[in-house]
Each structure stands twice: as structure tokens, then as C-alpha cells.
Amino acid sequence: MQSTHSGLGPYVESWSPGAVTEDDVLSPGPVAALSALLDRPGAVAAAGDPLPPLWHWLYFLQWPAxxxxxxxxxxxxxxxxxxxxxxxxxxxxGRCDISSPLRIGERAQRISSVSTVTTKQGSTGELLFVTVRSEYLQRGTTCLVEEQDIVYRSGRSAGRHPAGLDTSAQPGSDEAWQLPAHPDPTLLFRFSAVTANAHRIHYDMPYATGEEGYPGLVVHGPLLVLTMLELVRRDVPSRPVGSLSYRLRRPAFAGERLLASGTPDGHGAALRIASHREERHATAEVTFA
Structure with a gap:
């Protein structure tokens, strides 16, 4: 691991958590739950089928006391x-390389470790970047390798957020792939439940506005990413994804009208989530296998 020696650096100089190995069964239930949450007419996959890219986020969940x-x-x-x-x-x-898709209904193993720890000076203060690398295996074979970049700060910072929300303005796009989205508090609550995410900014309005200073409930970053990937699953279902990367840039809020859009080029696609006020809340690059 890499670390610096000033500011937040001393707190993590000797921090070196070992690798963790976990097992879980990729049962069909969570896939059916997320399919319903995304308003699909039925479960997008069943036992024996390949798990859609990044839907492994429905498994290996942590439920602390x-x-x-x-x-x-x-x-x-x-x-x-x-x-x-x-x-x-x-x-x-984060990033994900998929050599073969995970299969629903089978036991899987995840081996996770911290790969890098770095500190950087951002516009709102010092930030600590932690990258966690996870290998997912089935039947003893590595199916995919994922890296997630998590950013930490010490204390709160007043971010750049809109003073109010326009819940009627529609974003536009001339891209080939388009999927409108209109996340509301019920959707965010259900996504929190299906991913075991208890962060109050996603379901507790008084906390999100009064304590964190947001203009509304915050749409989950992973939900934005999965919404972008629905473009690929819907428009080119026969093209398996070999690799992808994504970046979360600006928060979106419940009630805002969002648009997932994408531009395919034959080898992959560039994807984004927009609102009327931001062209890129989240972006992703997908490469077909």
C-alpha cells in the first residue's frame, strides 16, 4: 500500500488490513427483487443464468449489529x-474485469483486500482514497475482478449542492441509447433494503437536509451505475460485457428527472446519467467481450 506522511497519512501509516475470504450463494431472490425495483416485467435472470454485470452487489452483504x-x-x-x-x-x-459471468443459483467466493491507500488535497480539504480489490470465484475459477475506489474525509465539508430542486425539468440527449429515470423516496428506500445500505442520506429526509446539508434525499451511487448498465443489458443483450469502469461525479436527488444515455461504437459504449442541471452525474465506459 502507498500512503503519505502528513495530515491524514499518520492515521493509516500502520493500517494494513489482511485479505478477507467470504462465501455466499447467489440465490435468485435478490435478482428478482432488483428487477422489480427497476420495473422490469419479470426477473431479468433465473437460476443457471449469468448474473448481469455488477449485480453481484446484491450479495456478500454486511449486516452489522x-x-x-x-x-x-x-x-x-x-x-x-x-x-x-x-x-x-x-x-x-471503480472498475471490473469479467472473464466469465457469475452464475445465479451457485455458491461463490469473494477474496477482498486493500490494494492502495493514498491521500490527496481536494478543493474541500484533504481526502483519503482507499481502493479495495475483490476477486469473485465459482467452482474454484476466478470469474471477475473488481476494484472499488472509496473516498474518506475527516469531518464534514460544505459541498456544492443546488439550493432547491426542480422536479419537472427534463434532461435531453441525442444519443442512441436513452432510458429515463425518476427516482422517488420509495425507490431509494427499497434499494437501500436490497443492498443493506443504512446510510440515512438515502431515506431520512430531515437528516439528509438538516444534518448533511443536501436539498433532498441522495440517489445511491450504485443505483446510478446499475441504471447506466441497464442500457447495455436492454439494447445489446447478446453482447457480454468484458470490462467496465465508472465514476460518480455529482450527486442526484430524489424527485429529479434523470436520463441514462449511451453511445455505442461496436466495441463498447460510453454511458452517462444526466439531469437538467448536470450533464454527468455519473459516467461509465463499457467494453464488450
């Missing part, structure tokens, strides 16, 4: 949570 949650709903302790004071967490992006 209630007493182990912090005031924001995040776990206070965790194997891969860095030991910095007044820790605040943000999901920044």
Missing part, C-alpha cells in the same frame, strides 16, 4: 474502514 452503526447509519467499525477521526465516506468509482 444496530449498536455498531454510527449516527449517519454507516458502520462505525469495519475491516476495510480506515482509522481516521470523524470519518465520512463517499463512493467514487
Amino acid at each position: 444496530q449498536r455498531d452503526l454510527g449516527p449517519d447509519g454507516h458502520p462505525q467499525h469495519g475491516h476495510f474502514l480506515p482509522p481516521i477521526p470523524d470519518r465520512q465516506r463517499m463512493f467514487a468509482g
Whole structure:
């Protein structure tokens, strides 16, 4: 691991969590639940079928005891949570290489470890970047390798957020692939449940606005990513994804009208989530196998 030696650096100089190996059965239930949440007419896949890209986020979930949650709903302790004071967490992006898709209905194994730890000076203060690398195996063979970039800060910072929300303005696009989305509080609550995410900014309006300073409930970053990938699954279902990368850039809020759009080029596609006020809340690059 890499680390610096000033600011947040000293807190993680000796922090070196070992690898963790976990097992889970990729049962069909969570796939059916997310399919319903996305308003698909039925489960997008069943036992024996390949799991859509990144839908493994429905598995290997962590359910800490209630007493182990912090005031924001995040776990206070965790194997891969860095030991910095007044820790605040943000999901920044990631990458995934898929050599063969995971299969629904089979047992899988995940081996996770911290690959890099770096500190950077951002516009709102010092940030700690932690990248967690996970290998997913079935029947002893590595099916996919994922890296997730998580950003931490010590204490809160006043981010750049809109003063109010326009819930009627429609984003536009001339791209070939388009999928409108209109996340509401019920959708965010259901996605929190299906992914075991207790962060209060996604379902507790008084907390999100009063404590965190947001203009509304925050749409989950992973939900934005999965919405972008629905373009690929819907428009080119016969083209398996070989690799993808994604970045979460600006938060979107419940009630806003969003548009997932994409431009395919034969080898893959560039994807994004837009609102009337932001052209790129999230972006992704997909390469076909």
C-alpha cells in the first residue's frame, strides 16, 4: 500500500488490513427483487443464468449489529474502514474485469483486500482514497475482478449542492441509447433494503437536509451505475460485457428527472446519467467481450 506522511497519512501509516475470504450463494431472490425495483416485467435472470454485470452487489452483504452503526447509519467499525477521526465516506468509482459471468443459483467466493491507500488535497480539504480489490470465484475459477475506489474525509465539508430542486425539468440527449429515470423516496428506500445500505442520506429526509446539508434525499451511487448498465443489458443483450469502469461525479436527488444515455461504437459504449442541471452525474465506459 502507498500512503503519505502528513495530515491524514499518520492515521493509516500502520493500517494494513489482511485479505478477507467470504462465501455466499447467489440465490435468485435478490435478482428478482432488483428487477422489480427497476420495473422490469419479470426477473431479468433465473437460476443457471449469468448474473448481469455488477449485480453481484446484491450479495456478500454486511449486516452489522444496530449498536455498531454510527449516527449517519454507516458502520462505525469495519475491516476495510480506515482509522481516521470523524470519518465520512463517499463512493467514487471503480472498475471490473469479467472473464466469465457469475452464475445465479451457485455458491461463490469473494477474496477482498486493500490494494492502495493514498491521500490527496481536494478543493474541500484533504481526502483519503482507499481502493479495495475483490476477486469473485465459482467452482474454484476466478470469474471477475473488481476494484472499488472509496473516498474518506475527516469531518464534514460544505459541498456544492443546488439550493432547491426542480422536479419537472427534463434532461435531453441525442444519443442512441436513452432510458429515463425518476427516482422517488420509495425507490431509494427499497434499494437501500436490497443492498443493506443504512446510510440515512438515502431515506431520512430531515437528516439528509438538516444534518448533511443536501436539498433532498441522495440517489445511491450504485443505483446510478446499475441504471447506466441497464442500457447495455436492454439494447445489446447478446453482447457480454468484458470490462467496465465508472465514476460518480455529482450527486442526484430524489424527485429529479434523470436520463441514462449511451453511445455505442461496436466495441463498447460510453454511458452517462444526466439531469437538467448536470450533464454527468455519473459516467461509465463499457467494453464488450
